[in-house]
Amino acid sequence: MTKTKAVSAWAALLTARALIVDEVERRLAEAGLPELAWYDALWALERAPAGRLRMHELASQMVITRSNISRLIDRLEAVGLVARERDAEDGRGAFALLTPAGRRKRADMWKIYGPTIAKLFDDQLSQEEAEAVRACLLRVIAARMRA
Amino acid sequence: MTKTKAVSAWAALLTARALIVDEVERRLAEAGLPELAWYDALWALERAPAGRLRMHELASQMVITRSNISRLIDRLEAVGLVARERDAEDGRGAFALLTPAGRRKRADMWKIYGPTIAKLFDDQLSQEEAEAVRACLLRVIAARMRA
DNA sequence: GAAGATTGATTCCTCAATCTTC
DNA sequence: GAAGATTGAGGAATCAATCTTC
Numbered sequence: 541m542t543k544t545k546a547v548s549a550w551a552a553l554l555t556a557r558a559l560i561v562d563e564v565e566r567r568l569a570e571a572g573l574p575e576l577a578w579y580d581a582l583w584a585l586e587r588a589p590a591g592r593l594r595m596h597e598l599a600s601q602m603v604i605t606r607s608n609i610s611r612l613i614d615r616l617e618a619v620g621l622v623a624r625e626r627d628a629e630d631g632r633g634a635f636a637l638l639t640p641a642g643r644r645k646r647a648d649m650w651k652i653y654g655p656t657i658a659k660l661f662d663d664q665l666s667q668e669e670a671e672a673v674r675a676c677l678l679r680v681i682a683a684r685m686r687a
Numbered sequence: 688m689t690k691t692k693a694v695s696a697w698a699a700l701l702t703a704r705a706l707i708v709d710e711v712e713r714r715l716a717e718a719g720l721p722e723l724a725w726y727d728a729l730w731a732l733e734r735a736p737a738g739r740l741r742m743h744e745l746a747s748q749m750v751i752t753r754s755n756i757s758r759l760i761d762r763l764e765a766v767g768l769v770a771r772e773r774d775a776e777d778g779r780g781a782f783a784l785l786t787p788a789g790r791r792k793r794a795d796m797w798k799i800y801g802p803t804i805a806k807l808f809d810d811q812l813s814q815e816e817a818e819a820v821r822a823c824l825l826r827v828i829a830a831r832m833r834a
Numbered sequence: 835g836a837a838g839a840t841t842g843a844t845t846c847c848t849c850a851a852t853c854t855t856c
Numbered sequence: 857g858a859a860g861a862t863t864g865a866g867g868a869a870t871c872a873a874t875c876t877t878c
Binding site: 547548549550552553554555556557558559560562563603657660661662664665669670671672673674676677678679680681683684685 | 694695696697699700701702703704705706707709710750804807808809810811812816817818819820821823824825826827828830831832
């Protein structure tokens with residue numbers, strides 16, 4: 541209930557994330573690349589079977605609202621990184637489908653994003669520490685998912 | 688350059704943060720309280736000497752743009768949680784100053800925010816793990832600050 | 835002319851209402 | 857009538873331009 545430490549683990553997490561995201565965004569913009577939100581969407585699609593996801597699936601993976609995903613896909617579609625596809629089995633549903641251009645763009649972004657995270661985050665931790673942090677956070681995620 | 692793990696520590700951090708922030712926002716809204724961004728601003732001011740900060744100091748602590756802070760303070764000022772104060776020594780500068788109402792509002796928000804973090808985050812980790820995660824993240828923050 | 839802050843225009847996000855298909 | 861997705865309207869974030877004081 542009361543703050544026990546000057547800076548809690550949670551507060552440190554928020555600050556670390558904000559600082560790093562800020563720097564990643566800066567470097568992406570500098571390289572003439574889109575913002576991180578686009579990367580997240582493209583990467584979620586690339587991981588998915590057949591490179592496509594239903595709108596609500598994509599939204600939940602990105603922890604974003606459903607209406608927001610419609611407009612995000614609008615913008616990605618407008619520049620040809622994603623295509624919309626109606627679901628043949630359920631006429632209500634729509635897929636977002638990664639295009640070859642979208643696949644290439646994600647790879648280009650990773651060339652900036654990956655090394656930046658490696659330098660600012662991973663390089664600050666030993667292998668064991670990174671693994672421990674990862675395990676802790678996966679447990680936090682699992683607990684939330686269960687709820 | 689290539690992804691070495693299915694879910695890296697960094698990816699887990701992003702997901703954990705998004706899920707928890709989402710739930711905190713939901714509970715704050717449910718309790719009729721303002722959003723988390725307001726809490727961050729109020730808390731930054733409360734920690735500061737005399738409960739006030741220059742606009743650019745507040746902006747940098749929140750990792751937010753300078754123009755954004757002007758409008759955020761506009762809103763906080765409009766409902767009496769913060770007051771503006773000109774700097775007597777440097778006529779260009781302006782302070783954001785926490786009001787008593789602002790202090791009370793932050794405390795009210797913490798009654799929701801604190802226990803939520805305790806439950807969703809801290810309770811998932813042992814004392815040692817929390818301390819280890821905290822130490823790691825503080826190191827990440829320090830490295831970024833130095834740059 | 836540079837630092838500190840604000841404002842105007844644009845883009846983006848969010849809520850509620852809508853449309854379509856089940 | 858409910859699930860899935862989109863749209864319209866209002867609020868918030870961003871960029872560049874502006875104003876003021878140093």
